[in-house]
Amino acid sequence: DVKVTQSSRYLVKRTGEKVFLECVQDMDHENMFWYRQDPGLGLRLIYFSYDVKMKEKGDIPEGYSVSREKKERFSLILESASTNQTSMYLCASSKPGQSHFNQPQHFGDGTRLSIL
Amino acid sequence: GQNIDQPTEMTATEGAIVQINCTYQTSGFNGLFWYQQHAGEAPTFLSYNVLDGLEEKGRFSSFLSRSKGYSYLLLKELQMKDSASYLCAVLDSNYQLIWGAGTKLIIKP
Numbered sequence: 711d712v713k714v715t716q717s718s719r720y721l722v723k724r725t726g727e728k729v730f731l732e733c734v735q736d737m738d739h740e741n742m743f744w745y746r747q748d749p750g751l752g753l754r755l756i757y758f759s760y761d762v763k764m765k766e767k768g769d770i771p772e773g774y775s776v777s778r779e780k781k782e783r784f785s786l787i788l789e790s791a792s793t794n795q796t797s798m799y800l801c802a803s804s805k806p807g808q809s810h811f812n813q814p815q816h817f818g819d820g821t822r823l824s825i826l
Numbered sequence: 827g828q829n830i831d832q833p834t835e836m837t838a839t840e841g842a843i844v845q846i847n848c849t850y851q852t853s854g855f856n857g858l859f860w861y862q863q864h865a866g867e868a869p870t871f872l873s874y875n876v877l878d879g880l881e882e883k884g885r886f887s888s889f890l891s892r893s894k895g896y897s898y899l900l901l902k903e904l905q906m907k908d909s910a911s912y913l914c915a916v917l918d919s920n921y922q923l924i925w926g927a928g929t930k931l932i933i934k935p
Contacts, residue, residue, distance in 0.1 A: 714868070750834075752913075752915075752924070752926050752927050753913070754925075809856075810921070811921055811922065812856065812857055812917055812921060814859070814871035814874065815869075816868075817868035817869045818868055819866070819867055819868045820866075820868065
């Protein structure tokens with residue numbers, strides 16, 4: 711069965727800390743994505759990657775960076791955590807298609823991050 | 827701007843039928859996705875519509891009208907396990923994915 715695994719379900723960090731969220735997929739997918747999910751809003755894309763070492767900014771990249779050193783792993787980094795980054799973070803992967811987004815995405819269970 | 831509208835919450839009875847609507851105003855259209863997300867879990871893919879009409883997959887069907895900017899997800903013979911949020915997402919003319927806020931469906935016995 712296909713699987714996207716996020717390293718932590720719950721995480722509590724302090725303002726100003728550097729935070730790493732890890733995501734691993736076992737489907738050999740080219741595309742990987744990081745979203746945040748907040749109440750009353752649709753999923754918002756932070757960054758995505760379509761190949762190893764390749765990355766593209768999404769709709770809300772400010773305050774975040776990403777790393778994709780291996781095909782199966784996509785990391786999200788909060789350079790200096792702030793309280794407005796408290797959220798649910800979802801990682802996803804997909805096969806390549808006509809575009810980066812026209813294939814179904816497979817999601818991890820999410821990391822609920824609280825910044826105090 | 828680009829916008830996707832879904833009802834925030836709906837309630838239905840076990841065994842009944844429910845229709846969850848999604849209307850969109852986007853710069854062009856290249857497809858529409860429906861995902862199901864149980865509380866605390868990952869969204870899972872349900873359907874992808876590109877052409878007008880109804881597509882059926884077991885108890886779930888998805889309908890699209892591109893001229894009206896409208897889609898719905900139809901769930902038949904509702905079961906308690908169908909209690910979840912249902913997310914609509916539209917692929918615009920630039921192949922960017924625009925997500926709705928989701929509809930929380932509550933099933934009552």
